[in-house]
Amino acid sequence: MAKQNQTLGEFIIENQEEFKYSSGELSRLINSIRLAAKVVNHEVNKAGLVDILGAAGETNVQGEDQQKLDVYANEIFIKTLTNREIVCGIASEEEDDYITITGRNKKNDNKYIVLMDPLDGSSNIDVNVSVGTIFSIYRRVTPTGTPVTIEDFLQPGKNQVAAGYIVYGTSTMIVYSTGHGVNGFTLNPAIGTYYLSHPNMKYPEDGNIYSVNEGNYVHFPQGVKDYIKYCQKEEDNRPYSARYIGSLVSDFHRNMIKGGIYIYPNTAKDPDGKLRLLYECNPMAYLAEQAGGSASNGFERILDIQPTTLHQRVPFFCGSKNMVAKAEEFMHNS
Ligand code: AHG
Ligand code: MN
Ligand code: MN
Numbered sequence: 001m002a003k004q005n006q007t008l009g010e011f012i013i014e015n016q017e018e019f020k021y022s023s024g025e026l027s028r029l030i031n032s033i034r035l036a037a038k039v040v041n042h043e044v045n046k047a048g049l050v051d052i053l054g055a056a057g058e059t060n061v062q063g064e065d066q067q068k069l070d071v072y073a074n075e076i077f078i079k080t081l082t083n084r085e086i087v088c089g090i091a092s093e094e095e096d097d098y099i100t101i102t103g104r105n106k107k108n109d110n111k112y113i114v115l116m117d118p119l120d121g122s123s124n125i126d127v128n129v130s131v132g133t134i135f136s137i138y139r140r141v142t143p144t145g146t147p148v149t150i151e152d153f154l155q156p157g158k159n160q161v162a163a164g165y166i167v168y169g170t171s172t173m174i175v176y177s178t179g180h181g182v183n184g185f186t187l188n189p190a191i192g193t194y195y196l197s198h199p200n201m202k203y204p205e206d207g208n209i210y211s212v213n214e215g216n217y218v219h220f221p222q223g224v225k226d227y228i229k230y231c232q233k234e235e236d237n238r239p240y241s242a243r244y245i246g247s248l249v250s251d252f253h254r255n256m257i258k259g260g261i262y263i264y265p266n267t268a269k270d271p272d273g274k275l276r277l278l279y280e281c282n283p284m285a286y287l288a289e290q291a292g293g294s295a296s297n298g299f300e301r302i303l304d305i306q307p308t309t310l311h312q313r314v315p316f317f318c319g320s321k322n323m324v325a326k327a328e329e330f331m332h333n334s
Helices: 008-014 025-045 047-053 069-082 123-127 214-219 221-233 250-258 275-291 322-334
Strands: 088-090 114-122 132-141 162-168 172-177 183-189 193-198 209-211 261-264 294-296 316-319
Touching: 008 025, 008 183, 008 250, 025 047, 025 069, 025 114, 025 132, 025 162, 025 172, 069 088, 069 114, 069 123, 069 132, 088 275, 114 123, 114 221, 114 275, 123 132, 132 275, 162 250, 172 193, 172 221, 172 275, 209 250, 214 221, 221 322, 250 261, 250 275, 250 316, 261 322, 275 294, 275 316, 294 322, 316 322
Parallel strands: 088 114, 209 261
Antiparallel strands: 114 132, 132 162, 162 172, 172 183, 183 193, 261 316, 294 316
16 A cells, blocks of 8 residues: 555565565565665766766776776676575676576575666766666576576566666656556655655556657568558547657656557567567566556567577567557558
């Protein structure tokens, strides 16, 4: 139950029993993500001072090596998740292979797998536009007591037990779900506390925003071209507005609040699209569905796809239910 002025810490404790494997571990895991997000937020906020503090690859006046923020975010999340005896494996957009965590006693008895995009939309940092972190959580499928294997990471998105994102925007927010709807918490930076600001978020069933990098139009499949023309047609409540930030987290966040569709299709150049199934599309699809929206590759539900490789890409259509259904109709008929 959402309460006024509730902090994320209080919310996690009060809703712990809702989680079917309730042992407190998942709550502790979300807690560590909350902590890492504060550290990354602090660093992202300083990005504009790069000329003063030193750019990536340089050494600053304190003698510290300056890292690219995506590498920094990756390290902070990995460190924070590793030390807590909850996570047995991490896979990240920034790592070639998955990381095995054996735990302090080397018994491999931690249960959770985390997959993440530590900094999404990183090309927007230089121009002071919102970026984010995306995370996805599964229970391991191989027996505890043995090292994790690739099988633990290549689970279909429908097996997720939790997923969420942090958006480092005009305000910093954590939005996440453990399978009981989606809740959003806003950071009060003065005291370092997240407050429940967006309880029980719902994707409007319809919307009037379409988000796609239309610069690639000529390379789009015919179905997407046809759908874009439909969005632009003067009829009913159309034409829709075009809004594209180029940060998936921010585009998704806006569309979930206002109603809209985000599309990153396959193109002639990238036959599988650009976005990563495990680090980007699955967690966003899980959140979309938890909020009453939907997510598809144009033909089938994202969460049903059986992954075959860690870094696999997939075309992505995500947003208001009726808009995704319409786009699928155009894909089907083209
Ligand atoms: P990342 O910064 O993690 O590599 O992700 C960037 C992604 C996503 O956030 C965004 O929606 C998309 O790339 C933008 O791609 P285009 O510049 O090709 O439109
Ligand atoms: Mn990304
Ligand atoms: Mn990234």
